[in-house]
Amino acid sequence: MADRITLRVTRYRPESETEPVMREYEIPLRKEWSVLDGLNHVKDHLDGTLSYRWSCRMGVCGSCGMTVDGEPKLTCATFLGDYAPGPVRVEPLSNFPVVRDLVVDIGDFMNKLPRVKPWIIRSEGEEPAGREYPQLPAEREEYERFSMCINCMLCYAACPVYGIDQEFIGPAAIALAQRYNLDSRDQGAAERMDVLSAAEGIWACTFVGECSAVCPKDVDPAGAIQRYKFTAAMESLRAFLLPRGSR
Ligand code: SF4
Ligand code: FES
Structure with missing residues (x-):
């Protein structure tokens, strides 16, 4: 050499x-x-x-x-x-x-991040009796992969959709939303749904998969987006089929 x-x-x-x-x-x-x-x-x-x-x-x-x-x-x-x-x-x-x-300048990502509420949300009056929310190891495993994000922005740099449409909320923000949606202690999935299921949310993703290919932490944002698309589609179907009040 x-x-x-x-x-x-x-x-x-x-x-x-x-x-x-x-x-x-x-x-x-x-x-x-x-x-x-x-x-x-x-x-x-x-x-x-x-x-x-x-x-x-x-x-x-x-x-x-x-x-x-x-x-x-x-x-x-x-x-x-x-x-x-x-x-x-x-x-x-x-x-x-x-x-x-x-x-x-990653200001665009920093402005988008709070919109997906990447923190644990609890319903009013649902706080645990003690100071802790207990969680089993199997429940932690559900979201662990999505919690490894270090906000390095490699996935945004690789994403052709973000390259042409900066309204797209983007891979890491969606993966972080999923990190909390899949957390057994969280009750905020409905609050995140408005942002994630909007046109510039999950549906803007064309599943090129480059975000997951370049991610140095194996977060798999493309997988998070596809999983959330399935959840959102099932929610829409449920809302369509079930009468209001029985959902
Ligand atoms: S490439 Fe991976 S670690 Fe970096 S911001 Fe995207 S999801 Fe997070
Ligand atoms: S210097 Fe911290 S991730 Fe490279």
Whole structure:
């Protein structure tokens, strides 16, 4: 394996430049280095003005998502050696406005998230006698997969529907709604139904499945959407067949 590799990195300051340009940086190629380590080398030794986000360096915080050789990736969990001999293209996540260089604005997701009420909702007067809501391990397993989301936005960057229609509430928000809908302690599914079953909710999804393919936490948002489509269809059928008052 060669001991150097070239990073081709997007540089862009939207407030003063008309379009992004690619800059090349030659860096050491070390077996244990992630793409994020490579960017940190650029920042520390070659060009301190490069902007990008990261925090944990261990696939937990979800802030280091970028497009690596055309695919949305967590750069702290993507290794330079897998792209040898290079060059490796590093670009911002698609489908989001660029703030600067590799930093994108995820405000759209942050505004949508509260609409699906990703918290436990209880009916009035239904609080448990003690301070805890008991739950069996089997009940926890029902929603566990959907609870692993780290809000990294790779699924939005990969989603062709979100790419053309930013009204779509999107994969992670729907998976998080399902995380609470499937929680035995929650009673808020009816409240979430209005948002999820609207045109820009689950029905906008055309089941391309890229969201699940790129998810680094195996959340399977595409599966959550298909499961919820079935629930919503059964609810509509029930409402149509059963007289009001017996539902
Ligand atoms: S569902 Fe997966 S890809 Fe989407 S934000 Fe959550 S962890 Fe990231
Ligand atoms: S730096 Fe936290 S997930 Fe990569």
